[in-house]
Amino acid sequence: LRLGVLLSGRGSNFLAIANNIRSGALPNVEIAIVLSNIADAPAIAAARQLNLPTKVHVSKGRPRAEHDRDMLATLRENNVDLVILAGYMRLLSPEFIHAFPTRILNIHPSLLPAFPGLDAQTQAFEYGVKIAGCTVHFVDEHLDHGVMILQRAIPVLDTDDAHSLAERILAEEHQAYSEAIARVASGQYEIDGRRYMKRV
Ligand code: GRF
Numbered sequence: 001l002r003l004g005v006l007l008s009g010r011g012s013n014f015l016a017i018a019n020n021i022r023s024g025a026l027p028n029v030e031i032a033i034v035l036s037n038i039a040d041a042p043a044i045a046a047a048r049q050l051n052l053p054t055k056v057h058v059s060k061g062r063p064r065a066e067h068d069r070d071m072l073a074t075l076r077e078n079n080v081d082l083v084i085l086a087g088y089m090r091l092l093s094p095e096f097i098h099a100f101p102t103r104i105l106n107i108h109p110s111l112l113p114a115f116p117g118l119d120a121q122t123q124a125f126e127y128g129v130k131i132a133g134c135t136v137h138f139v140d141e142h143l144d145h146g147v148m149i150l151q152r153a154i155p156v157l158d159t160d161d162a163h164s165l166a167e168r169i170l171a172e173e174h175q176a177y178s179e180a181i182a183r184v185a186s187g188q189y190e191i192d193g194r195r196y197m198k199r200v
Contacts, residue, residue: 001185002032004080006071006088011043013086013107016174017181018050029185033078035071037090039188052077062113065077068096075100085139086177097141102191104139105184107177109169111135111151116144121166130156132165134173136180138191145196149180 003012014034021027034047039061047054057070070093075083085106097104110120112135115127124132133153140146152172156165183189192199 001029001031001181002079002081003084003148003181003197004032004075004078005034005086007041007043007086008038008089009041009043009087011046012088012170013139013173013177014043014084015046017084017086017178018047018052018066018176025102026185028181029181032080033074037071037088043087049065055109059103064091065095068093070095070097082181083139084177084181087165091143092097092139093150094141096103097139102138105149105180106139106144106146107173107180108137108144109166110157112137112144112148113152122162124166125156125160125162132156132169134169134176136176138197139193147191147195148178149183149197163190 007014015099018031020129021029022030028053031052034044034052036044036056039056039058044054044056055074057067057074059067081103083100083104110124111131115123122194131153133151135151136149138146138149154168154172188199189197191197
């Protein structure tokens with residue numbers, strides 16, 4: 001299974017996936033291309049250090065549909081089977097989503113459907129929830145919405161602030177994303193109706 005990883009920044013989720021591939025924990029999976037919409041994303045430098053193919057299509061000032069066509073062309077050139085959004089801070093056009101039906105994954109740092117959108121960890125902390133976590137889901141045309149693959153939950157501690165909570169959620173993300181990719185790579189699932197992924 002060939003992954004196309006889309007990101008915009010730090011890339012700690014991408015690095016966790018790359019480590020799991022290198023260690024053999026994610027068999028039959030390889031990173032075909034790391035694609036960024038931000039020229040100086042730290043993750044691009046990290047990907048180059050790992051000798052992974054990289055490409056940047058700068059999105060700033062460009063219409064979404066036009067930029068997405070460039071992204072799609074690069075994914076196709078690299079024979080990508082599965083698109084992994086890993087801190088890709090840009091909405092996808094409907095054309096992009098329809099080009100990879102149930103073949104785009106996203107990770108979100110909340111227990112969806114609570115706290116979609118930006119700064120989910122701060123939203124959760126300020127709301128005062130006692131359980132927080134992350135969700136890996138297929139991407140559909142709505143923000144942070146598609147069929148869920150898995151969630152990991154952690155308690156919010158009395159000693160937490162928004163920063164420490166976000167750090168502990170991130171540690172869960174680093175495990176959850178590879179686990180979700182392995183599940184999708186296994187092909188041992190079906191999607192029931194609009195919401196429900198189950199093992200077969
Ligand atoms: C993560 O919190 C992820 O859940 C969200 O964006 C952040 C990306 O972090 N979608 P990183 O670039 O993977 O370190």
